[in-house]
Amino acid sequence: MRMPKLTAFVTATAVFASALAATAAEVHVLNWKGYGADEPWAIAAFEKATGNKVVNDFFNSEQEMLTKLRTNPGLYDV
Numbered sequence: 001m002r003m004p005k006l007t008a009f010v011t012a013t014a015v016f017a018s019a020l021a022a023t024a025a026e027v028h029v030l031n032w033k034g035y036g037a038d039e040p041w042a043i044a045a046f047e048k049a050t051g052n053k054v055v056n057d058f059f060n061s062e063q064e065m066l067t068k069l070r071t072n073p074g075l076y077d078v
Helices: 005-021 040-050 062-071
Strands: 026-032 053-059
Touching: 026 062, 040 053, 053 062
Parallel strands: 026 053
Antiparallel strands: none
């Protein structure tokens, strides 16, 4: 399923807004594959605007997401 460009833009904006509060040079994103955070144009625009590198980590199920969150508390910014 392809997300509309508007949804991808909104996701990129959310990532950008969340990163403004972060002081690290990397922004760790945990997301489903294909939901906007992995769009090359969104990543490039975000990295250019903030100077922060996007580190994507994807999951395939809700259980996998919960496992990643529980085993790495505090790792993910978005």
